[in-house]
Amino acid sequence: MANLSYLFAAYTAVWVLLFLYILGLSRRNRSLEKEIEELRELLRRKT
Amino acid sequence: MRRFADTILPAATFVVMVAALYMVFVYVPSDREQGIIQRVFYFHVPLAIMGFVAFGTVAVASILFLWRGTRVWDRLAHSAAEVGMVFCSLVLITGPIWARPAWGTWWTWDARLTTTLILWLIYAAYLMLRSVSGPGDQGARYAAVLGIVGAVDIPIINRSVYWWRTIHPAVLVTRTGGTGLSDPRMQATFGICFLAFFLLFLLLLKVRNESFRLRDALDELHQQALTSS
Numbered sequence: 001m002a003n004l005s006y007l008f009a010a011y012t013a014v015w016v017l018l019f020l021y022i023l024g025l026s027r028r029n030r031s032l033e034k035e036i037e038e039l040r041e042l043l044r045r046k047t
Numbered sequence: 048m049r050r051f052a053d054t055i056l057p058a059a060t061f062v063v064m065v066a067a068l069y070m071v072f073v074y075v076p077s078d079r080e081q082g083i084i085q086r087v088f089y090f091h092v093p094l095a096i097m098g099f100v101a102f103g104t105v106a107v108a109s110i111l112f113l114w115r116g117t118r119v120w121d122r123l124a125h126s127a128a129e130v131g132m133v134f135c136s137l138v139l140i141t142g143p144i145w146a147r148p149a150w151g152t153w154w155t156w157d158a159r160l161t162t163t164l165i166l167w168l169i170y171a172a173y174l175m176l177r178s179v180s181g182p183g184d185q186g187a188r189y190a191a192v193l194g195i196v197g198a199v200d201i202p203i204i205n206r207s208v209y210w211w212r213t214i215h216p217a218v219l220v221t222r223t224g225g226t227g228l229s230d231p232r233m234q235a236t237f238g239i240c241f242l243a244f245f246l247l248f249l250l251l252l253k254v255r256n257e258s259f260r261l262r263d264a265l266d267e268l269h270q271q272a273l274t275s276s
Binding site for chain 2: 003006007010013014017018021022025026028029032033035036039040042043046
């Protein structure tokens with residue numbers, strides 16, 4: 001079981017980075033959707 | 048198609064990824080020479096291959112963007128570049144973690160390592176160019192040229208272990224022509240891991256592409272709001 005810590009470090013790095021990227025993507029998409037909805041509402045009220 | 052992208056793809060990615068983790072940590076035997084650290088390859092190699100696929104997608108989509116001039120191809124190129132950077136960064140992180148116990152050093156200026164780092168730098172420049180160029184097609188066109196030229200490095204990385212004296216192992220096809228994964232359980236584990244990262248690539252590409260589409264829709268609405276006021 002030598003080098004188990006290196007194996008653990010490699011898989012942790014993969015999962016942490018992927019998790020952060022997916023989290024960032026979903027946050028960005030949610031905020032864009034919200035902004036689009038607000039702008040559509042504003043345009044609806046104007047016309 | 049929409050149902051596949053919204054429900055089946057995320058579910059399939061999750062299931063196959065869990066299966067891949069089970070196979071890597073429970074099912075597959077350890078390598079006789081390298082021991083347990085060889086199991087890093089089951090993620091490292093598929094990540095590298097999918098990174099190349101992502102940057103290859105950038106090149107093809109960039110050619111189509113320059114040819115047709117439609118935003119759809121530009122969005123695909125930009126999305127693929129970002130996903131490719133995530134995968135390539137993970138390759139450059141997991142590689143040294145394997146190298147430390149195997150070679151006794153985190154990094155060496157080996158041909159494959161160096162050409163992979165060059166690929167990462169090229170597409171980092173691509174993303175920087177995208178982020179500093181303003182709205183309009185000019186920045187996208189410059190980036191498309193860089194995206195196409197950068198992909199020339201992919202076959203060089205692939206052949207580097209055969210062209211130059213290198214200490215990087217040839218995992219799938221050895222220098223003598225056989226496979227580096229002789230045990231059928233190792234081959235099955237590699238196959239499942241490859242499928243897991245292929246599905247993950249499609250999923251990330253789809254989500255990132257969606258956010259660029261939303262950004263374009265938002266810009267259009269801003270334009271409408273400006274003209275109506």
